[in-house]
Amino acid sequence: MQHTSTPLTITPAIEQAIGYFLTPHRPAKKTWSSSLPPLELQAKASIEWPDGESIPFVCHRLGCGPDVLLVHGWESQATDLWHLADAIAKAGFSVWCPDLPAHGHSSGSMLSIPLATQALHSIAHKIDHFHAVIGHSLGGAVVVNALATGLPATQVIVIAAPTHYGAYARQVAHACSLSDSDTTQMLDRLEEMTGTHPDRIAIPEQAATLNQRCLWLHANDDDVVPVEEGIQAVNAWKHAELHRFDNLGHFHILQDATVCHQLLQALARHS
Template sequence: MTNLSPPQSAPTDPVLQAAQQVLRVKPSPPRAWPTGTVSTTFDIEAPAGWPDGPRVPVTLHRRGEGPAVLLVHGWQSQAADLMPLGDALIAAGFSVWAPDLPGHGHSGGQHLAIPQAANALREIGRLAGPFALAIGHSYGGASLVHALAQGLAVQRVVLLAAPTHYGQFVRLAARQRGLDAAQTEALLARLHEVTGEHPDRIDMARQAEALSAPALLMHSADDTVVPAAGLHAVAQRWRGARWHPLEGLGHFRLLDDPGVLQTIRRFAAESPPPAALSAAAA
């Protein structure tokens, strides 16, 4: 596997710089959690050559009692940013399990790729799952679907403003850095080598064809960070998915919008999960 940290004497490599841009996180300072939150830290394995080393510590926060809900935050965000959503679900009788993904919040490391985020979610599934509901925002939504495609057990799914194709995300980063076609292909190959999966294989539209859990897909038409068209297309290919378009909420305002929170609460309560899915039982 290729390490992303070249020798100091090595010439500047635009492909290497772009790979670092795609993987390097610039997070905000960790936020405090309310009294009564139970936070635990565990390690996940990283692929050979991963810039943060062979193991990365991940912190998981738990609040409330009742059926377990997994909350997954987005890129350069953290689990605490989903507190309004967590509070609404706790009030509805659920417990919330919210990890800080690697490189974010209270977790260790400085880098993240969707395969590593999905690895963390699958490990949480082994610790606390199966989940009555899982909710992913933005990059966290893409990571959640990747984990579902690899066996994470979830009864119902909510995606909020999620991007749908990791390869396209990488190509955007390549264009922003002025890489030509050959350099872009080299970048995709470099990330394949470092993460263990080719970015073009992380395609939610393809993954959705094999998923059947009831799903609620929500995206605002005025989102300038992630266009809504991709998630809308996924909704057409996911059996049991429900498309819920939004207006005027951008990429982040939907996280604490009262109407969005109420819609998610109703969706979560449509089919009460069995007691076996409760956090206490887990």
């Protein structure tokens, strides 16, 4: 996809929409149930970001064994994945669970998928290879984007991830009553700020380039990310399977025993 090089005209309404799109609401920080101190790491960010050239963030660790990366979603934090992290660690794995920038115990006020991807790559600098990468919601889109940009991993498990970043940016633009022309300006400005146009972050297109096996877990009644997005992503993936669940929505899926069991089976199968 080619984009115009015409100078952008960024109105206050466009800037406001970008702010809505990139700024999460921060709930109260929760305590991580592990005696291991979090690692202090940094994710590289464009100088366009208000927070400067790098964003400090923390990464929690739990367990010992093959390395597994576990990534939370938008307006969430590592502790929201404690049920899964604890089960994975008890199954014999070392779990790396970051608070993404602007979330949980980490610094920053804004987050994009490109910035979150940089955070995952900075964790990867600490180890050679992930046995698996797991992401819920936006975290699932982040791990796929990280794999597409070279993150070393054997397998991926995605839980209810949105598949088209540009589509969600357009939803915000529509909610902010931007015109079609202003929406185009907004998307191009996001490319300037983050280094990647939102339309280039699309799981079906990225999945076609990946060789990792994928287990996709999604609830049929998910009212945040429709299950149809998961179906589309899995259909484009070379080695992927979709497991669908009833009555778990977007968040209860993280606490369900059957979901956890299937996730652990996948980890053990490719261990």
